Amino acid sequence: MRNTRAAAVIGALSLFAAACGGSTDTGSGRTADGGTFTFSIRADPGALDPAMAVLSVTNSVLSFAYDTLVYYGPDGKIVPGLAEKWDVKPDAVTFTLRKDVTCSDGSPLTPSDVAGSVNHITDPATKSPLNGVTVPVGMKAEADDAAGTVTLSTPKPFSFILENAPQIFVVCGKGAKDRSVLARGTSGSGPYTLTEAAPSDHYTFQVRKDYAWGPGGATTKESGQPDKIVLKVVPNEQTAANLLISGDINGAVIYGADRARLEATPGIGKLVISAGNGQFFYHQGEDRPAKDPAVRKALTQAVNLKELAGISSSGTGRPATGLVMDPRPCPGDSVTGHVPAFDEAAASAALDAAGWKAGPDGVRVKDGSKLTLRLLYGTTKGAGVQAAAEYLAAAWKKAGADVTLNGVIDTKLSESLTATQDWDVVWLPIGVTLPTQLEGFLSGPAAPKGANFAHLANDRYQKLVTEAVGKPGEEGCKLWLESESALFEDADLVPVVEDTVLVASKNAKFSIVAGSVAPTTIRMTEAG
CATH class of the missing domain: 3.10.105.10 (Dipeptide-binding Protein; Domain 3)
Incomplete structure (x- = not known):
């Protein structure tokens, strides 16, 4: 039987590309409320089930709709996410969840949702390529809904058991009950909800105005937070650069020869990661x-x-x-x-x-x-x-x-x-x-x-x-x-x-954390 885990190392930025630090900013600096933030991605993300996501482009797309228990902060330190506090032991970490978190369908997030997301990956019947990669071999998750806690444990002491958590997306709501909906839809507690999926063309997300449990308590109520996110599939880098210069997109990641052209273009925000x-x-x-x-x-x-x-x-x-x-x-x-x-x-x-x-x-x-x-x-x-x-x-x-x-x-x-x-x-x-x-x-x-x-x-x-x-x-x-x-x-x-x-931007600013655009850091800006 073919093992797909090796595919996890292949992707536009490689899986888990970390690149912490830095933000890109252009325009006048004055925020522009609402609007649409359009970002180019190099390839179609494929199936959107978080338990099967092995490519970096897929994980970048999923980060708009799903949360994790904790996050990496701009300085690389662990900061709260769905969990407000945690207790770490050599072979286990117990997370206490926030009580105000809801899924995109309005249902409350429970510790059982978190445990279910982890145990679904480790279930051999799932054949998840993440088992043994983002989730350590033998890890088990136990929920205590009454206490509001979930414990992740391993059969023996495991280095970085806490640091592993920022890479596990939590599925909740209808998707937790019927994972077939996750092939082309999302069901998470993240700051945006997928509203349109046009494979090989674009993916559109709508903001959740009630979102208030992002990294370190980030919300979607800040000035300049876009109402919509459009992830546009643009395989050709020269095309992406042209779209950025013309203002048809607000951000792109550039690998090759077009870097020099963008770096020399006035009005383009630049961040090297x-x-x-x-x-x-x-x-x-x-x-x-x-x-x-x-x-x-x-x-x-x-x-x-x-x-x-x-x-x-x-x-x-x-x-x-x-x-x-x-x-x-x-x-x-x-x-x-x-x-x-x-x-x-x-x-x-x-x-x-x-x-x-x-x-x-x-x-x-x-x-x-x-x-x-x-x-x-x-x-x-x-x-x-x-x-x-x-x-x-x-x-x-x-x-x-x-x-x-x-x-x-x-x-x-x-x-x-x-x-x-x-x-x-x-x-x-x-x-x-x-x-x-x-x-x-x-x-x-x-x-x-x-x-x-x-x-x-x-x-x-x-x-x-x-x-x-x-x-x-x-x-x-x-x-x-x-x-x-x-x-x-x-x-x-x-x-x-x-x-x-080169992460390039126009009329927007945002931070890159863990190799992806951090959704709650996006701010639309007025043209300079």
Whole structure:
């Protein structure tokens, strides 16, 4: 049976792209009450059931209609949401809910709604790709409606049990009773309600005027809060930039060449945020050349990663320092000094030593088989990724490999990763906020039975993670950072660059928190 969890790492900003901090603002600065805020999204979000939402674009859409127990604040600290207070233990956290929260259909939110949302994800019959990713393996939720509390517990101590909560959308009202309505509708307690879904074109939301339980007590009664939200599907970035300049939309996230044009355009608000790592993985299945760590390290040494970083990010990236994005719970650099350094001569010697000898056509051969690499990458990530794939292919061909490029759309990328397994190297960004969310992808059962799409088996990584996961919060940080370094040292995956994107706006201001527009921060502004 196909496991879909690996799809969780694919998306416009990657799943859980954290990018805390900052807001974008244009216009006169004077707020304009009511109105419509239009924001472009790069792809259709697909089915809207929160328990099945694996793409960042889907989660960004859902954030307008659903709440979470707690949120990340602008400074990365946890702030109240549906819960007004909480009590944390190593293996459990008990939340006390606000008493004034209602669902979009007017029904009161109950602890049972919260517990039902969590237990629905962990129910094996649901086949939720979030089980073991955003919701820890074995987590259970117990509600006490009389006391107004819900307790999330794990079978053993679990790092970041509180910090995990901002990523679990709570379903309530009619959707909790009949989840079929969630395919193209919403049923949450969030600040907006979906009123129109036109797949591949637009999604329209209407404000809830009574909403008063947002992050830290935010409401929808502030001056400038838009009455309507329109999320317009605009796959072409140049088109999105043109629409922004003309004032037909109020916001967009720009990855590629149009960044420079917008940055030079007067009247455009600009905010640069982190958007996940540019990196690649080696397939370590039994019949793959990269099963041999000597081959992985040699192929890594054959690439000038500094040049590759500039190419893949079109010169807008930052040095990669780890796998977890800001606001990372464990600050530090797990990359520097742990990735095999660029050395073409050493790469050639290592491949020779591993038994891969150059043939008459320059392609290396071992035991009668050529050193072939099928390089998989997503085509919706912009021209930089295409150029990066071509650069890698050239470097590896020079080292003696026969390289085939395979660029596919995101949905096909997921299928190739987990179902067909038709790849040897994949360029794949990951954007998670907690190191615990990586374990299922980087260890355990291999695809298609599990989420370990690259068939990784790094004993040191697993040992360090096993020790770290039982330590609360910061106490395990040294181990978490060491576990990432263990992966880099074995060239299981190769961090290249921390990508950034431009969040651009016109006649509106808003904050980006956890990689998405924070709905209660949107303010329409008068034209300057």
